[in-house]
Amino acid sequence: MRRRSPALALSLAGLAAAVAFPLLATKVTWQNAAILMLMTAQLGVAWNILGGYAGQVSLGHAAFFGAGAYVSTLLSVKLGVSPWLGMVAGAVAAGGLGVLVGTPCFRLKGHYFAMATIAVGEIVQAVVNGSDALGGAVGFNLPLGETGFWGFVFNRSKLPYYYIALGLLLATVGVNWLVNRSHVGYYLRAIKDEPDAARSLGVSLTRYKMIAMILSAGLTAMGGTLYAQKELFIDPGSTLSTSLSIKIALVAILGGAGTLWGPVLGAVVLTAIEEATRIAFGGTGRGTDLVVYGALLVVIAVFQPSGVMGLFTRRAPRAVPPPEPEARFP
Amino acid sequence: MSAPLLEVRGLTKRFGGLTANEDVGFTLQAGEIMGLIGPNGAGKTTVFNSLAGFFPPTSGTILLDGVAIEGLPPEAVAARGVARTFQIVRIFRSMTVLENVMVGAMLRHRAVPKAAVVAREALDFTGLGRRAHDPAGQLTVAEQKRLELTRALATGPRLLLLDEVMAGLTASEVQEAVELVKRIRDRGIACVVVEHVMEGIMPIADRMVVLENGRKIAEGPPAAIAVDPVVIRAYLGEGYLAPGP
Numbered sequence: 001m002r003r004r005s006p007a008l009a010l011s012l013a014g015l016a017a018a019v020a021f022p023l024l025a026t027k028v029t030w031q032n033a034a035i036l037m038l039m040t041a042q043l044g045v046a047w048n049i050l051g052g053y054a055g056q057v058s059l060g061h062a063a064f065f066g067a068g069a070y071v072s073t074l075l076s077v078k079l080g081v082s083p084w085l086g087m088v089a090g091a092v093a094a095g096g097l098g099v100l101v102g103t104p105c106f107r108l109k110g111h112y113f114a115m116a117t118i119a120v121g122e123i124v125q126a127v128v129n130g131s132d133a134l135g136g137a138v139g140f141n142l143p144l145g146e147t148g149f150w151g152f153v154f155n156r157s158k159l160p161y162y163y164i165a166l167g168l169l170l171a172t173v174g175v176n177w178l179v180n181r182s183h184v185g186y187y188l189r190a191i192k193d194e195p196d197a198a199r200s201l202g203v204s205l206t207r208y209k210m211i212a213m214i215l216s217a218g219l220t221a222m223g224g225t226l227y228a229q230k231e232l233f234i235d236p237g238s239t240l241s242t243s244l245s246i247k248i249a250l251v252a253i254l255g256g257a258g259t260l261w262g263p264v265l266g267a268v269v270l271t272a273i274e275e276a277t278r279i280a281f282g283g284t285g286r287g288t289d290l291v292v293y294g295a296l297l298v299v300i301a302v303f304q305p306s307g308v309m310g311l312f313t314r315r316a317p318r319a320v321p322p323p324e325p326e327a328r329f330p
Numbered sequence: 331m332s333a334p335l336l337e338v339r340g341l342t343k344r345f346g347g348l349t350a351n352e353d354v355g356f357t358l359q360a361g362e363i364m365g366l367i368g369p370n371g372a373g374k375t376t377v378f379n380s381l382a383g384f385f386p387p388t389s390g391t392i393l394l395d396g397v398a399i400e401g402l403p404p405e406a407v408a409a410r411g412v413a414r415t416f417q418i419v420r421i422f423r424s425m426t427v428l429e430n431v432m433v434g435a436m437l438r439h440r441a442v443p444k445a446a447v448v449a450r451e452a453l454d455f456t457g458l459g460r461r462a463h464d465p466a467g468q469l470t471v472a473e474q475k476r477l478e479l480t481r482a483l484a485t486g487p488r489l490l491l492l493d494e495v496m497a498g499l500t501a502s503e504v505q506e507a508v509e510l511v512k513r514i515r516d517r518g519i520a521c522v523v524v525e526h527v528m529e530g531i532m533p534i535a536d537r538m539v540v541l542e543n544g545r546k547i548a549e550g551p552p553a554a555i556a557v558d559p560v561v562i563r564a565y566l567g568e569g570y571l572a573p574g575p
Contacts, residue, residue: 202408
C-alpha cells in the first residue's frame, strides 16, 4: 500500500488546490474560466467510460448533454420541478436514449460506430430544432425564480457553481475509478482489445458496451443540467451541436483516452488553448474553435496517440492489485 | 460407457454455395483427448467455430452433457464450460499477462481479488507465473499461445478446444506443450485438439478424427489412423500408398 502514497498525496494536493482556487482567484473571469474547465473535464471523463475504456468512440455525446439540459429545464419551466430532481431525470432519460442508440449502433464496428453516433447527434438536433414544444431553434430562458441551493440558481456569486462543478467532476471520476477496478473495467478493455476473444471467455459484448453507454450518457446528461442552470439559457446550438460532441471526445483523446485522469488533463490543456486563441484572434468568432480542434486532432494522431498522459507514463498504470510474488500453488 | 460429454451429430455448415462441414459426427467422453486433423481447408476450424458458438451450424446437433448448445452465442457456450484458443493468437495487448488470465477467471469469479488468485494459480500451472506482470505484447509467440491456453483454462472449462497451439513451436516447445495438454487432461478436462504437428498430437490423443473437404473420412486410435490408407491418400495422394500386404 505504501507504493500508492505518492499518487494519493498528488491527488490530495490537487484536490486542495482545486478547493482553494476560487477563494484565492477572486476575479470573476478567472472563476468563470475555472468553472468552464471543470465542466469540460467532467464531460471528457464521462465520455471516457464508453470511448476510452470500451473503445466505442462516440461523436454524438452532445445528444446526451442536451438531454440533460432539456429534461431538467422543461421540468423546471413547465412543472416547477427542482433542477436537482431534473438532473436525475435527465440522467435517466439520457441512459434510455443511450440504450436506444446502442441497440442498433453497437452492431457496427470502429469507424462505422463513430459515424452512426454523428448521425444520432444530428437527428436529435434536427428534432429539437423543429419542435415548438422543445423551444425550437430559439431555445429557453430559464426563469430566475427560486434562487439558492434547492432552486439551483445562484446570482450573487459564482462560487456555488464552481463547487457543484467540482463535486460533479469528482463523482464522475469516482464512477470511472469504480468501473476500472471492477470486472466491468477489465471486460471493457478486453472488448476494446479483442472482442472475439472476450466473447470466448464469456463476455457479452452488447451487455457490457450497454453498461458503459448508460453510465457515460447519464453522467454526460448531469453535466448538461449543470450547464443549463449556470447559463440559464439553452438552445440547440449551445447544447446539441456536433462541435460540442467533437469537443467532448477531443478532451478525452487529447488527455489520454482510457486513463483515469487523462480527460481532466485534456480539459486543462484544451481550455487553456481555447482561451489563448480567443485572446489572439479576438472575440468568440465562430469557427476558430473548430480550427483548433481539427489541428489538435491531427497533432495527436500523428505525434502522440496516447495523449498528454502518454508523456508521463511509459506504460499506462493499472488498477490491478498485484498478488504477492510468492506463488502458493501446490 | 457413460453418457458422453460432447456429442456432435450431422453437423453441416454452409457459407453460401461453399460447404465447409458436411454431416460431421463424433462423441467425446469426459477427460478424453481427441485429435482433429486433416489437410488445410478440411473444415477443422469451422467445426471449432460451430462448437464454440461463433456461428450457428446450418444443420445438425451439438449436445454438451445431453443439452443442445448449437446456435447459442459464444458467451453462453463459454458459461456452459466450453473454452477455446484461436489459430491466430488474440491476446489482450493493453493488459499484463496476469490481467489477460484474470479476464478468463472472471467468468466464475467476478470479484477482482479472487480472480487474481485464480489467474495466478492457472499461470503457475502452465508455467507462465514468472511472466505475470509483463505486458502481454512482450511475450514470445510460444508464450502468447500458452497465455491463450492459460486464459481459456482460467474460465474453469469442462471442454477445451485447442486450435493449433503447437504450430510454429520448436521441438522442445512442442514437447512442453504435449506435457501441458496431458496435465490438463489429468485434471479431468476433455480436449479437442486441432493440430498439424503430428508428433505433438499422435502421442497424447485417445482418438483421432480426420476431416477432408468438410467430411469425416476416418476415426480411430492414433496408431490405426497413421496407417489408414484413406488418411494417407487424403494427405499425400495416391502415389504414396504403401503396397498392401
